[in-house]
Amino acid sequence: MVKLGGSVLSSPEDFMRAAEVTKRDFEAGNEILLVVSAMKGQTDQLIDMARKVGASGELLDAIAGLGEVLSARLMASALNSIGVPSVAIDPCSPIWPIYTDGSFGDADPDIPTTCGAAISNIEHMLGKCVPVVCGYVGKTREGKLTTLGRGGSDTTAVILARCLRADEVVLVKDSGGIMSADPKIAGNAHKLSNLSAEEALTLSMGGAKVLHHKAVRYLSPTVRMRVLSIDGGSFVRGGTIISGHIPELKVEVHEKPVSMVTLIVDGDLNGLDLRPLSESKLDKAVILYLDEPPEEVVKKVHPLVERGVVKAISVKKDLAMIKVWGGAIEDVPGVINKISDPLASMGINIHGLQTVHNKIAVFVDWKNREVAASELEEALG
Structure with missing residues (x-):
């Protein structure tokens, strides 16, 4: 499964090269x-x-997807001209595979219908020819045209790879892979050889433009993702490999009790020999959540008091860290309220709550961990 981005399809020469x-x-x-x-x-x-x-709704989506229709026909023509049997597949084709809900402009895929169509219509073609499918566009089961939102072609490729049980989905970009930072900002940025799906999702939700978070969300655990440049001359080697799987929505309880260590800071904490599960900072307060014995934590931090870096330390013991995470968090309106309100209604006090993109960590008393996790699973569906 290979997705060719618009940045590598800008001219007839680009199509022939691909x-x-x-x-x-x-x-x-x-x-x-x-x-x-x-x-x-x-x-x-x-x-x-x-x-x-004045176009809007379905008509706007139908117009927005015309560029992909043109690209598919040009790409199939280029392949046929050099002796590779190929067929262009667009939403007007009787074998069109991508079905979505009716959210125009940012539709979500209808996975069961899409997989059924892909297996029935396309699977038998693989190895005999090269099908060329329009990215970004879809249609509802009623036949209305939709689009998958920005980066939607990545999502198209990932979904088809999932449905057709591909070994690998390859995203061809103008970069050689996923970089350690934006090379336009960091001159010494380097290509990463591999990432977990969780790491890739965190980067994409944090603004990394090379990869759309919706594509990572739908990655199957049995399918590798590879991000590479066409400059390597092959789609089956090089680049950055992404592996793993993002659950739709999951509630997890950390296996050990957690301590909340609050520091009043007057200086720089560099060199502190701690590995917090989570941390936050606001003004002079730094809060660390650790599963180390609190007595050991205080011993490690107190020398900073003597040096004037930390003014005071307090510790709250025997907390549970409950992590709510997954690709579907962005689809849950008011997700913070859906976490805090059920716990409040049961009289369970929240000692801390932190968010990082698709992850939310909530800290409650250790004795309440099981009932709190069960309540959150029910509240979040």
Whole structure:
């Protein structure tokens, strides 16, 4: 499963170059399905024009996806011209596989319907030809045209890889993989060889533009993701490998009691020999959550009091850390209230609550951990 981004499809020469790489890998015995984005800048132009003439809803989505239709037909033509049998598949095709809900502009995939269509319509083609599927676009079961939102072509490729039980989904970008930082900002940024799905989701939700968080969310645990550049001359090696799986929504209780250590800080905490499970800072207060014995923590920190870095220390023992996380958190409106309100209604005090993108950690008394976790599972569905 290979997705070609718009940044690598900007000219006829780009299409022919991608076709030549596809041909080498296909003739080496690899089953390949291509998912293509619109050419660079084309979707923005289409949306801008559509809005200026008053298009909205389904009509706006139908216009926004025309760039992918063009790319699919150009890519299939390029492949056929060099002897690789290929067929373009767009929402008008009788074998179209991508089905969604009716949320125009940012639709979510209908996984069961999509998998059924992909297996029935496309699976038998693999290895015999190279299907080229429009990324980003979809349609409802009623036939209304939709789009999957920004980065939607990545999502298309990941979903098809999941449905067709691919070994790997390859996202071809203009970078050689996922970098340690934005190379435009950090001159010594380097390519990462591998990431877990959880790490990749955290980076993408934090603003890393090379990867869309919705694509990571739908990654199957049996499918590797590879992010690479076409410059390597192959889609089956190099780049950054992402492996693992993101649950839709999960409630987990940390296996050991946790201590909340509060520091009133007057200086720099560098060199502190602690590995907190979580931490937060506001003004002069630093709060560390650790599963080390609190007495040991105080012994490690108190020398900073003597040096004038920390003014005072307090410890609250025997807390439980309950982590709520998963790809579906962004789909839960008022998720913080859905965590705090049920616990409050049961008289369970929340000693701390922290959020990092798709993860929320809530701290309650250790004795209440089981009933609190059960209540959260029920409240969050």
